[in-house]
Amino acid sequence: MGLLSNRVERSEIxxxxxxxxxxxxxxYSHHGIFVGGSKVVHFTRVETSANSYNQMHNLxxxxxxxxxxxxxxxxxxxxxxxxxxxxxxxxxxCFEYGVSPSVFLAKVRGGTCTTASPDPPQTVIxxxxxxxxxxxxxxxxxxxxxxxxxxxxKTGLLVMERLGVGRSGQAxxxxxxPLAALLSSPLKLLTPSPVGMAIVTAGMYCMxxxxxxxxxxxxxxKVAVEDLAVNLGWGASNQEEQDNIAFLTNC
Numbered sequence: 001m002g003l004l005s006n007r008v009e010r011s012e013i014x015x016x017x018x019x020x021x022x023x024x025x026x027x028y029s030h031h032g033i034f035v036g037g038s039k040v041v042h043f044t045r046v047e048t049s050a051n052s053y054n055q056m057h058n059l060x061x062x063x064x065x066x067x068x069x070x071x072x073x074x075x076x077x078x079x080x081x082x083x084x085x086x087x088x089x090x091x092x093x094c095f096e097y098g099v100s101p102s103v104f105l106a107k108v109r110g111g112t113c114t115t116a117s118p119d120p121p122q123t124v125i126x127x128x129x130x131x132x133x134x135x136x137x138x139x140x141x142x143x144x145x146x147x148x149x150x151x152x153x154k155t156g157l158l159v160m161e162r163l164g165v166g167r168s169g170q171a172x173x174x175x176x177x178p179l180a181a182l183l184s185s186p187l188k189l190l191t192p193s194p195v196g197m198a199i200v201t202a203g204m205y206c207m208x209x210x211x212x213x214x215x216x217x218x219x220x221x222k223v224a225v226e227d228l229a230v231n232l233g234w235g236a237s238n239q240e241e242q243d244n245i246a247f248l249t250n251c
Contacts, residue, residue: 038082076135
């Protein structure tokens with residue numbers, strides 16, 4: 001891995017690593033936790049409905065190499081996939097942890113690194129496998145996405161305030177770019193040249209990304225994976241959903 005790219009070979013990754021690949025011609029990245037044995041646990045957009053079991057079955061049957069590829073619990077978007085199916089012919093990248101502020105700011109694209117320190121690999125794998133069995137709540141592109149899932153598995157850190165941006169660097173980048181342009185617009189009077197405005201906007205974009213990084217945020221706490229559902233209120237919603245299903249079944 002270098003300053004410009006986190007691309008790695010398959011032989012370089014280890015169990016417990018946070019990996020990602022790009023989708024839709026580099027438009028966005030998809031993240032997961034490599035758990036060994038050519039398997040990845042990741043959080044994806046599987047609809048949580050009565051048809052979720054059939055969707056999971058279709059994911060499993062599409063892989064001819066690993067029979068358990070695509071495994072996931074009903075009404076959960078956490079999935080176990082083989083590395084080939086996770087990558088979808090894309091390149092493999094490894095997310096960096098514990099980087100210095102200067103390196104973080106030098107990485108212009110979000111969703112590639114964090115200043116936060118990772119936990120031991122065995123702890124990371126335990127969290128990923130636990131969430132594979134118990135779920136990670138509802139998928140939300142800005143507040144609870146695949147990168148948020150991988151970041152939690154690696155650090156155990158959870159944002160206390162559920163409103164606003166989650167832990168994801170990608171989400172911070174999407175919001176940070178227009179925000180930087182908006183905040184820098186009053187400075188046009190002081191920096192009339194296009195080059196000067198570009199520098200100011202780029203600087204504010206980088207600082208907005210840095211301010212939302214989980215390694216420097218003050219609104220994050222360490223939460224045990226066994227207590228995650230209680231902290232996010234998933235237990236109550238899951239019970240209500242189960243009650244609704246039971247009611248419809250008895251009708």
